[in-house]
Amino acid sequence: MAKTILITGCSSGIGYDAAHGLKAAGWKVFATCRREEDCERLRSEGLTSFQLDVSDPDSIDAGFNEALARGRGRLDALYNNAAFACPGATEDIPPGALREIFETNLFGLHDLTTRAIKVMRAQGDNGEGRILQCSSVLGFVGLRWRGAYVSTKFALEGLTDVLRLEMADTGIKVVLIQPGPITSNIRVNSIPPFEKWVNWEGSARRAQYENGLLKRLYEKREPDTFELPPSEVTKVILKALEAPRPKARYKITTPTKAMSVVRRLLPDPMLDWVLRKG
Structure with missing residues (x-):
C-alpha cells in the first residue's frame, strides 16, 4: 500500500503543487480544501480531495476521520500548509483579527497535529x-505590514521546535518547511481579511x-525578486518525507537562506535597518 499523506490548503499555490507532485511520486494524497467547489476541481484532476476547514473544529474532525477511513486507519504523514495573511500596520490590527488568523494558522494546525x-x-x-x-522566512524575521501573519509563524516555529524535542524518543519526525517568496494567491487571498478588519482610512498611517x-x-505586479514556483517547495517536501534523518528546517529561496545568516550575525539595530529596507 502506498504511503498516505494528508495535506491542508490544496486549492492553489504550495498545497496544490504538493498534492499533484506527491501523487506523481507514488504517495496516496488526501488533498483537502476549505471549500467544496475547490475539492470538486481537484477530484476532476484525479486527486483524492474532500473538505477540511482548519478554522472549524467540526470540519477538522470530519476531514481527519475521512483521511483515516480512506487510509484504512493509517497515516504516514501530515503536511500542515493552510494559512492566510491579514496585512496592515500592527497598531491597526484589532484583537478579533488576531483571533481569526491564529485559529487557522496555529490552532487548527495544532488540532490536526x-x-x-x-x-x-x-x-x-x-x-x-x-x-x-509550513512556516516561512517570516517565521524568524519580521517585516512591516505583516505583524498578524508573522506572529502566527513565530508561534508555529516555537511550538514545532518543542514538539520535535518531545518526539525525539519516538519514530515520529517533525520538520519545518521555510519558504520565502513563492508564486501563490496569498496576496489576493489576503484582501478580504484586510478589508474586513483594517480601518486604514482612519489610521494615523493612511498616507503610508x-x-x-x-x-x-x-495592483497587478511582476513576481518578486528571487520568487520561485511552488514546485521548488514540493521538491523539498519530498526530501523531508523520504530522508531517513530529515533536517529540522528546510530553507527555500535565496531570501530565506540569506535572512537566516543575517539574523544570526547582525545586532538588532543593524538587522532592523536591513528589514526596514525590505
Missing part, C-alpha cells in the same frame, strides 16, 4: 510518521497605506 500523533504512535514499534509544518500597501495589494 495532535490527532495525527495519536495515530502515528500506534504505527511501528516506537511510532512512525512525519509531520511537516495609500503610497505603499494598497498598491501592493490591489
Whole structure:
C-alpha cells in the first residue's frame, strides 16, 4: 500500500503543487480544501480531495476521520500548509483579527497535529510518521505590514521546535518547511481579511497605506525578486518525507537562506535597518 499523506490548503499555490507532485511520486494524497467547489476541481484532476476547514473544529474532525477511513486507519504523514495573511500596520490590527488568523494558522494546525500523533504512535514499534509544518522566512524575521501573519509563524516555529524535542524518543519526525517568496494567491487571498478588519482610512498611517500597501495589494505586479514556483517547495517536501534523518528546517529561496545568516550575525539595530529596507 502506498504511503498516505494528508495535506491542508490544496486549492492553489504550495498545497496544490504538493498534492499533484506527491501523487506523481507514488504517495496516496488526501488533498483537502476549505471549500467544496475547490475539492470538486481537484477530484476532476484525479486527486483524492474532500473538505477540511482548519478554522472549524467540526470540519477538522470530519476531514481527519475521512483521511483515516480512506487510509484504512493509517497515516504516514501530515503536511500542515493552510494559512492566510491579514496585512496592515500592527497598531491597526484589532484583537478579533488576531483571533481569526491564529485559529487557522496555529490552532487548527495544532488540532490536526495532535490527532495525527495519536495515530502515528500506534504505527511501528516506537511510532512512525512525519509531520511537516509550513512556516516561512517570516517565521524568524519580521517585516512591516505583516505583524498578524508573522506572529502566527513565530508561534508555529516555537511550538514545532518543542514538539520535535518531545518526539525525539519516538519514530515520529517533525520538520519545518521555510519558504520565502513563492508564486501563490496569498496576496489576493489576503484582501478580504484586510478589508474586513483594517480601518486604514482612519489610521494615523493612511498616507503610508495609500503610497505603499494598497498598491501592493490591489495592483497587478511582476513576481518578486528571487520568487520561485511552488514546485521548488514540493521538491523539498519530498526530501523531508523520504530522508531517513530529515533536517529540522528546510530553507527555500535565496531570501530565506540569506535572512537566516543575517539574523544570526547582525545586532538588532543593524538587522532592523536591513528589514526596514525590505
